[in-house]
Amino acid sequence: MSVRVVGETIFVEGIAQVADAEPIxxxxxxxxxxxxxxxxxxxxxxxxxxxxxxxxxxxVGTPGDSFASRWVLPLxxxxxxxx
Amino acid sequence: MDDELLEQFLIEGRDLVADAQxxxxxxxxxxxxxxxxxxxxxxxHTLKGSVGIFPxxxxxxxxxxxxxxxxxxxxxxxxxxxxxxxxxxxxxxxxDRWIDEMERAGALNGSAKAVADALVEENRSPAPDDEPTxxxxxxxxxxxxxxxxxxxxxxxxxxxxxxxxxxxPDREAFFRGDDPLGLVAxxxxxxxxxxFPAEGTWPAADEFDPFACQxxxxxxxxASLPDLQLLFRLVSDQLDxxxxxxxxxxxxxxxxxxxxxxxxxxxxxxxxxxxVGELAIAANAFAPIIARADALDTELAQAIRSAQAGLERAVxxxxxxxxxxxxxPLGPTLRRLPRLVREIATELGKAVDFTLTGxxxxxxxxxxxxxxxxxxxxxxxxxxxxxxxxxxxxxxNKAPAGKLDVAIVRQADEVVITLRDDGAGIDPDRxxxxxxxxxxxxxxxxxxxxxxxxxxxxxxxxxSTAEKVSGVSGRGVGMDAVQSAVDRLRGRIEIDSRxxxxxxxxxxxxxxxxxxxxxxxxxxxDRYAVPFDQIRETVxxxxxxxxxxxxxxxxxxxxxxxxxLDLATLLGGSNSARLPAxxxxxxxxxxxxxxxxxxxxxxxxxxxxxxxxLLANMPSVAGTAVTGDGGVLLVLDLAEVMG
Numbered sequence: 001m002s003v004r005v006v007g008e009t010i011f012v013e014g015i016a017q018v019a020d021a022e023p024i025x026x027x028x029x030x031x032x033x034x035x036x037x038x039x040x041x042x043x044x045x046x047x048x049x050x051x052x053x054x055x056x057x058x059x060v061g062t063p064g065d066s067f068a069s070r071w072v073l074p075l076x077x078x079x080x081x082x083x
Numbered sequence: 084m085d086d087e088l089l090e091q092f093l094i095e096g097r098d099l100v101a102d103a104q105x106x107x108x109x110x111x112x113x114x115x116x117x118x119x120x121x122x123x124x125x126x127x128h129t130l131k132g133s134v135g136i137f138p139x140x141x142x143x144x145x146x147x148x149x150x151x152x153x154x155x156x157x158x159x160x161x162x163x164x165x166x167x168x169x170x171x172x173x174x175x176x177x178x179d180r181w182i183d184e185m186e187r188a189g190a191l192n193g194s195a196k197a198v199a200d201a202l203v204e205e206n207r208s209p210a211p212d213d214e215p216t217x218x219x220x221x222x223x224x225x226x227x228x229x230x231x232x233x234x235x236x237x238x239x240x241x242x243x244x245x246x247x248x249x250x251x252p253d254r255e256a257f258f259r260g261d262d263p264l265g266l267v268a269x270x271x272x273x274x275x276x277x278x279f280p281a282e283g284t285w286p287a288a289d290e291f292d293p294f295a296c297q298x299x300x301x302x303x304x305x306a307s308l309p310d311l312q313l314l315f316r317l318v319s320d321q322l323d324x325x326x327x328x329x330x331x332x333x334x335x336x337x338x339x340x341x342x343x344x345x346x347x348x349x350x351x352x353x354x355x356x357x358x359v360g361e362l363a364i365a366a367n368a369f370a371p372i373i374a375r376a377d378a379l380d381t382e383l384a385q386a387i388r389s390a391q392a393g394l395e396r397a398v399x400x401x402x403x404x405x406x407x408x409x410x411x412p413l414g415p416t417l418r419r420l421p422r423l424v425r426e427i428a429t430e431l432g433k434a435v436d437f438t439l440t441g442x443x444x445x446x447x448x449x450x451x452x453x454x455x456x457x458x459x460x461x462x463x464x465x466x467x468x469x470x471x472x473x474x475x476x477x478x479x480n481k482a483p484a485g486k487l488d489v490a491i492v493r494q495a496d497e498v499v500i501t502l503r504d505d506g507a508g509i510d511p512d513r514x515x516x517x518x519x520x521x522x523x524x525x526x527x528x529x530x531x532x533x534x535x536x537x538x539x540x541x542x543x544x545x546x547s548t549a550e551k552v553s554g555v556s557g558r559g560v561g562m563d564a565v566q567s568a569v570d571r572l573r574g575r576i577e578i579d580s581r582x583x584x585x586x587x588x589x590x591x592x593x594x595x596x597x598x599x600x601x602x603x604x605x606x607x608x609d610r611y612a613v614p615f616d617q618i619r620e621t622v623x624x625x626x627x628x629x630x631x632x633x634x635x636x637x638x639x640x641x642x643x644x645x646x647x648l649d650l651a652t653l654l655g656g657s658n659s660a661r662l663p664a665x666x667x668x669x670x671x672x673x674x675x676x677x678x679x680x681x682x683x684x685x686x687x688x689x690x691x692x693x694x695x696x697l698l699a700n701m702p703s704v705a706g707t708a709v710t711g712d713g714g715v716l717l718v719l720d721l722a723e724v725m726g
Contacts, residue, residue: 018294045264046252047257047296054280054291055288067264067268072264
């Protein structure tokens with residue numbers, strides 16, 4: 001799993017573990033307007049999903065994690081109308 | 084009397100009785116449950132209106148009373164005392180009996196008025212031992228109440244009962260390596276999910292601790308309470324569960340949505356299924372046409388082949404859809420069971436705690452229809468011979484009320500019905516001596532008979548251990564009736580008993596009856612089909628492993644001597660002596676028996692048609708099946724072939 005920051009986008013790829021929440025948080029604190037692209041993620045740990053729920057960053061991409069896609073991500077404000 | 088109207092009433096009236104009883108069961112546990120009182124009131128109110136159309140004045144009178152009792156409680160003047168609930172249950176039981184009478188005789192008998200008077204009088208003045216009628220707080224926890232309100236839409240659409248869950252993992256969960264949402268993702272049949280911050284609000288971004296778990300997860304699942312307990316067993320202290328009765332909850336949510344249900348005559352579905360079967364056979368006619376076309380024009384043959392493939396896919400999909408239509412939940416079939424248990428127990432002077440679980444399991448209609456009789460027989464038997472009278476139970480340090488549980492579980496292609504009582508159990512020695520006395524076996528055979536095999540003797544025709552003939556199970560019908568009913572459904576029955584502790588019967592029945600998996604077997608030039616569910620295993624052994632025993636043969640399989648019968652001989656042909664022997668192992672009264680055939684053929688799924696004409700008089704023929712190439716096979720009933 002990796003967290004890469006390219007310009008204004010944070011790419012979350014592979015299986016997100018507990019430890020991955022911290023670099024995502026840092027990247028979002030650095031520049032709160034950043035978009036999180038989870039299209040390359042195949043699994044999302046509770047710690048990552050909790051971070052999304054709490055901080056509500058703009059999220060793009062559909063992860064290969066059907067439970068998260070179906071049930072959790074709809075709960076995260078996608079950021080529409082906040083730009 | 085308009086027959087169609089009566090028929091409709093018989094269905095809807097029983098549905099309403101069952102609805103009301105279900106609500107009363109909730110009230111028995113939680114007398115302040117407003118939703119259940121509302122739902123019970125509505126069911127009784129509608130039922131009263133329905134009986135009013137028919138000459139059922141006594142029923143109308145009783146229901147009017149029940150309605151008033153519920154209405155008073157509904158308007159908050161008094162919660163229902165447990166004695167009142169018990170009387171309401173009795174009133175609905177009586178209404179159910181009257182509905183049965185309407186079906187049987189088209190009218191209520193002369194005593195109905197007196198019965199109604201007694202029920203109503205009994206209720207007019209509250210008995211002195213009644214609990215004080217004051218409002219009892221509902222035991223629905225606040226989180227569940229909020230969830231029910233929030234998820235009213237999901238609850239209204241639910242096809243079955245739901246379980247609400249609230250999982251509050253502690254802050255250290257991530258450190259321990261837990262992935263709470265990963266665990267929640269494993270919950271089957273989730274219909275709603277919400278995640279809240281544990282502290283009420285999420286902390287600001289710069290105060291957020293990414294390593295602390297700070298969420299509460301709530302939702303609904305169609306999984307049962309025990310299933311969820313099992314899944315969450317390692318974090319059980321962080322989990323709350325609450326069962327939700329979807330009907331009651333819907334009333335509370337007042338969504339007013341009505342499920343779209345169409346009642347269709349079962350015979351129409353059968354005709355549809357038969358038509359689909361014929362369509363499948365008609366589609367098979369393409370194969371030889373393609374072969375002929377191949378010789379003339381390969382391009383044309385290819386075109387027909389792809390058209391045929393499309394047709395087969397469509398037929399397959401219709402077949403699956405028709406099978407699904409025939410699946411019915413067992414609930415409606417079994418809804419009379421709790422009432423009958425109460426009646427039988429009262430008649431026998433026994434107290435019993437009856438539970439029925441898993442009745443939402445779906446099985447083919449044929450199985451649902453054939454199941455009730457044998458199950459009721461087992462229930463009667465358990466109440467009569469299993470569960471002891473209260474004084475005997477007290478003497479044995481047991482609770483005065485016996486426990487009788489019927490649990491239904493769907494396992495792959497089978498539905499397993501487990502009936503467990505905590506009664507006296509069955510004494511294999513007593514069974515042996517009764518069997519000797521009845522001439523079912525001699526004393527020498529009895530001493531070599533294992534305990535498990537001895538217990539199975541109760542399923543033999545003519546066996547009954549009842550000391551005195553009681554009105555309940557001593558009606559000249561023994562447990563052999565259960566065995567033959569289960570055989571007819573191509574099921575199996577297992578029995579397990581511990582002396583002094585109770586008896587468990589397990590019925591295993593095929594859940595789908597529309598197509599049956601068949602094994603083709605060959606004897607010389609002839610081919611037959613045998614239903615897979617009659618076959619325990621197939622083995623190939625060298626002929627020298629068959630040893631003569633008496634007038635027949637036997638073979639040692641898995642350290643056990645198994646009698647070997649020759650199918651050709653059984654069917655009236657001559658003994659085949661081909662090498663090696665192909666054995667089909669089946670069970671007769673639970674004991675393995677091998678049947679020798681020449682060869683095993685392919686396995687096919689086919690619809691078994693009931694034998695007609697001359698074949699109808701041959702019990703060894705279960706029916707006919709049509710193979711893919713349009714040929715007709717005789718399907719053998721092994722038990723009958725050997726009988």
